[in-house]
Amino acid sequence: xxxxxxxxxxxxxxxxxxxxxxxxxxxxxxxxxxxxxxxxxxxxxxxxxxxxxxxxxxxxxxxxxxxxxxxxxxxxxxxxxxxxxxxxxxxxxxxxxxxxxxxxxxxxxxxxxxxxxxxxxxxxxxxxxxxxx
Amino acid sequence: xxxxxxxxxxxxxxxxxxxxxxxxxxxxxxxxxxxxxxxxxxxxxxxxxxxxxxxxxxxxxxxxxxxxxxxxxxxxxxxxxxxxxxxxxxxxxxxxxxxxxxxxxxxxxxxxxxxxxxxxxxxxxxxxxxxxx
Amino acid sequence: xxxxxxxxxxxxxxxxxxxxxxxxxxxxxxxxxxxxxxxxxxxxxxxxxxxxxxxxxxxxxxxxxxxxxxxxxxxxxxxxxxxxxxxxxxxxxxxxxxxxxxxxxxxxxxxxxxxxxxxxxxxxxxxxxxxxx
Amino acid sequence: xxxxxxxxxxxxxxxxxxxxxxxxxxxxxxxxxxxxxxxxxxxxxxxxxxxxxxxxxxxxxxxxxxxxxxxxxxxxxxxxxxxxxxxxxxxxxxxxxxxxxxxxxxxxxxxxxxxxxxxxxxxxxxxxxxxxx
Amino acid sequence: xxxxxxxxxxxxxxxxxxxxxxxxxxxxxxxxxxxxxxxxxxxxxxxxxxxxxxxxxxxxxxxxxxxxxxxxxxxxxxxxxxxxxxxxxxxxxxxxxxxxxxxxxxxxxxxxxxxxxxxxxxxxxxxxxxxxx
Amino acid sequence: xxxxxxxxxxxxxxxxxxxxxxxxxxxxxxxxxxxxxxxxxxxxxxxxxxxxxxxxxxxxxxxxxxxxxxxxxxxxxxxxxxxxxxxxxxxxxxxxxxxxxxxxxxxxxxxxxxxxxxxxxxxxxxxxxxxxx
Numbered sequence: 001x002x003x004x005x006x007x008x009x010x011x012x013x014x015x016x017x018x019x020x021x022x023x024x025x026x027x028x029x030x031x032x033x034x035x036x037x038x039x040x041x042x043x044x045x046x047x048x049x050x051x052x053x054x055x056x057x058x059x060x061x062x063x064x065x066x067x068x069x070x071x072x073x074x075x076x077x078x079x080x081x082x083x084x085x086x087x088x089x090x091x092x093x094x095x096x097x098x099x100x101x102x103x104x105x106x107x108x109x110x111x112x113x114x115x116x117x118x119x120x121x122x123x124x125x126x127x128x129x130x131x132x133x
Numbered sequence: 134x135x136x137x138x139x140x141x142x143x144x145x146x147x148x149x150x151x152x153x154x155x156x157x158x159x160x161x162x163x164x165x166x167x168x169x170x171x172x173x174x175x176x177x178x179x180x181x182x183x184x185x186x187x188x189x190x191x192x193x194x195x196x197x198x199x200x201x202x203x204x205x206x207x208x209x210x211x212x213x214x215x216x217x218x219x220x221x222x223x224x225x226x227x228x229x230x231x232x233x234x235x236x237x238x239x240x241x242x243x244x245x246x247x248x249x250x251x252x253x254x255x256x257x258x259x260x261x262x263x264x265x266x
Numbered sequence: 267x268x269x270x271x272x273x274x275x276x277x278x279x280x281x282x283x284x285x286x287x288x289x290x291x292x293x294x295x296x297x298x299x300x301x302x303x304x305x306x307x308x309x310x311x312x313x314x315x316x317x318x319x320x321x322x323x324x325x326x327x328x329x330x331x332x333x334x335x336x337x338x339x340x341x342x343x344x345x346x347x348x349x350x351x352x353x354x355x356x357x358x359x360x361x362x363x364x365x366x367x368x369x370x371x372x373x374x375x376x377x378x379x380x381x382x383x384x385x386x387x388x389x390x391x392x393x394x395x396x397x398x399x
Numbered sequence: 400x401x402x403x404x405x406x407x408x409x410x411x412x413x414x415x416x417x418x419x420x421x422x423x424x425x426x427x428x429x430x431x432x433x434x435x436x437x438x439x440x441x442x443x444x445x446x447x448x449x450x451x452x453x454x455x456x457x458x459x460x461x462x463x464x465x466x467x468x469x470x471x472x473x474x475x476x477x478x479x480x481x482x483x484x485x486x487x488x489x490x491x492x493x494x495x496x497x498x499x500x501x502x503x504x505x506x507x508x509x510x511x512x513x514x515x516x517x518x519x520x521x522x523x524x525x526x527x528x529x530x531x532x
Numbered sequence: 533x534x535x536x537x538x539x540x541x542x543x544x545x546x547x548x549x550x551x552x553x554x555x556x557x558x559x560x561x562x563x564x565x566x567x568x569x570x571x572x573x574x575x576x577x578x579x580x581x582x583x584x585x586x587x588x589x590x591x592x593x594x595x596x597x598x599x600x601x602x603x604x605x606x607x608x609x610x611x612x613x614x615x616x617x618x619x620x621x622x623x624x625x626x627x628x629x630x631x632x633x634x635x636x637x638x639x640x641x642x643x644x645x646x647x648x649x650x651x652x653x654x655x656x657x658x659x660x661x662x663x664x665x
Numbered sequence: 666x667x668x669x670x671x672x673x674x675x676x677x678x679x680x681x682x683x684x685x686x687x688x689x690x691x692x693x694x695x696x697x698x699x700x701x702x703x704x705x706x707x708x709x710x711x712x713x714x715x716x717x718x719x720x721x722x723x724x725x726x727x728x729x730x731x732x733x734x735x736x737x738x739x740x741x742x743x744x745x746x747x748x749x750x751x752x753x754x755x756x757x758x759x760x761x762x763x764x765x766x767x768x769x770x771x772x773x774x775x776x777x778x779x780x781x782x783x784x785x786x787x788x789x790x791x792x793x794x795x796x797x798x
Contacts, residue, residue: 078165
């Protein structure tokens with residue numbers, strides 16, 4: 001199998017909390033992440049495929065960049081994702097749920113059957129990866 | 134000259150804006166940084182001195198860690214610094230002003246004449262350094 | 267599939283040698299690694315699972331941290347693993363064998379069927395990965 | 400499964416273009432990559448296997464290094480791969496095609512059934528991975 | 533003193549050679565760097581100054597970005613600098629000479645007395661820094 | 666001023682302790698660093714000078730590499746520096762004292778008045794820098 005991976009960065013604020021819980025319960029479960037804070041996220045989007053026999057590319061990275069910018073960066077960068085991004089009104093914006101949300105958006109915008117993996121670093125030490133449902 | 138440098142990380146949210154300006158003016162000056170977002174900051178604290186002839190250390194890093202944790206991490210980590218940190222009620226929390234604020238706090242907590250430099254990365258691509266007034 | 271990965275660092279000394287071999291034979295096989303030296307290891311522990319529908323987490327990272335600290339860091343950090351860590355009395359502490367040993371310890375301490383991968387960097391240029399027997 | 404991964408770096412120049420196309424068409428498809436430029440490539444070669452019961456190694460890294468140096472570094476480092484490397488006379492030297500070419504060369508030089516993955520970064524943000532045909 | 537540093541990346545090809553020397557002499561002095569190859573350069577531009585009392589910025593990073601893009605990136609990125617960039621027709625494009633050339637161009641484009649340092653990595657292991665004549 | 670910096674890595678074991686102190690006192694002062702452990706050190710050697718008008722180099726990096734390999738790597742790499750390296754029989758091998766020892770050795774081996782700075786990372790988070798007595 002052959003994959004191509006594009007890395008992009010963006011900066012958001014969020015907090016991890018469950019709306020039905022009070023502050024104390026949220027702090028017990030999420031610790032200091034229950035307070036509003038933020039991260040420089042590093043996102044890796046991997047596509048699988050065969051290289052085009054003429055160009056040698058699985059996908060033109062210029063096209064992939066445009067799709068990632070439109071679907072992810074424009075949607076989420078420099079925002080408070082706990083308040084301003086629709087999906088995270090009902091789902092906690094953990095690094096796991098961010099991966100799944102990114103997959104869902106990119107899956108629809110990319111050619112069929114090429115999205116292979118979403119990898120997302122919240123910090124250098126916390127990362128999630130998702131290869132689809 | 135000999136220096137020792139300790140690196141620590143923390144994650145905050147902030148926005149860059151001037152209270153007296155409206156949203157449009159703030160966006161013109163600060164761009165998307167005028168919206169609430171966040172970063173993984175990387176802070177390097179450098180001290181100068183001579184190594185102790187017995188221990189070979191300028192300062193015991195355990196002690197330096199305690200001071201950085203007490204003065205910086207406890208003060209600022211996992212907070213919305215534009216709203217919750219006193220200094221930044223009146224000063225914009227740019228990476229430059231954060232450096233100066235960190236210098237001021239550490240200067241008072243450290244032995245005299247040893248603080249040499251504060252270096253702060255807001256992202257991998259934006260950094261400020263301060264060596265005192 | 268969805269995974270969450272936690273990265274931790276520790277610093278050990280070790281040497282690669284076979285007790286039944288003399289120094290010359292050990293040097294022929296292991297080169298300068300047959301001499302006592304050390305590394306800053308970077309360990310990535312990956313768990314698979316579904317995000318909890320309420321918290322959005324595969325596992326609470328605070329819990330995962332505690333398990334890694336108890337099972338790995340406390341067991342191995344700032345030690346001479348060739349001499350002071352039981353497993354490596356009979357097995358050479360190569361990066362491959364370290365991965366397997368970490369898997370065995372974490373497997374027992376974590377909930378069943380969630381450990382997915384151990385990745386261990388001995389240096390920036392040498393790494394092993396293990397996904398279980 | 401257990402794998403061992405060795406990382407090496409090399410520096411080449413290349414351009415992405417199709418010989419039958421004129422400059423304008425090449426620029427439309429490959430953008431500024433259609434002009435002669437260069438990269439510091441980072442190559443990760445992963446081998447799978449069981450650790451030798453005596454040495455604890457899948458492969459002696461000294462041997463793996465020699466093979467990578469002979470097959471890859473000597474072949475490609477500090478060259479203009481679009482002009483001076485045979486394979487890329489007929490194939491565009493995209494990061495995808497480089498991965499496949501590296502696989503083909505290493506596959507023949509390594510013991511059978513041990514090569515597991517080729518990962519190649521062209522920049523920090525563009526990477527391809529190949530696990531064989 | 534307070535400085536702000538912006539980091540940018542670009543990818544060029546070059547060769548180190550003296551036109552009056554033959555290939556053998558160039559290889560003796562510059563080794564394999566006498567052959568056409570390339571790098572991902574990492575450039576850090578540092579400016580000194582006082583933070584604006586209202587905005588908290590030494591310089592608006594949007595403005596600094598524009599200047600760096602116009603003076604450096606547009607001038608040099610994705611080019612063969614040994615052939616296509618005027619300055620390096622008469623000066624060898626070593627990392628040292630690149631620093632000096634970048635200083636000269638940025639110095640003229642920036643407000644007076646604010647440029648503080650140019651730092652340029654040719655690889656992770658080779659870097660030059662220049663603070664002016 | 667213009668400087669050129671070469672980065673090299675090496676791996677050693679050491680322990681921080683004072684021979685005249687008992688284990689408990691050493692643990693009180695040096696913590697777990699009083700136990701035998703190890704690091705991947707990252708050393709940056711900076712030289713100042715003017716670029717040669719013909720070659721454009723402050724120093725030929727091939728020559729600098731040879732000197733660093735002979736004076737530092739051969740002297741210290743893959744050793745237990747607390748036991749096997751003469752200087753550290755009487756001086757604690759802290760990152761500060763290592764910097765000073767490296768300066769002293771390189772100073773003698775390099776042309777006069779060109780050594781500018783020694784920077785040494787013991788881990789990603791602990792570093793010392795020395796610019797001479």
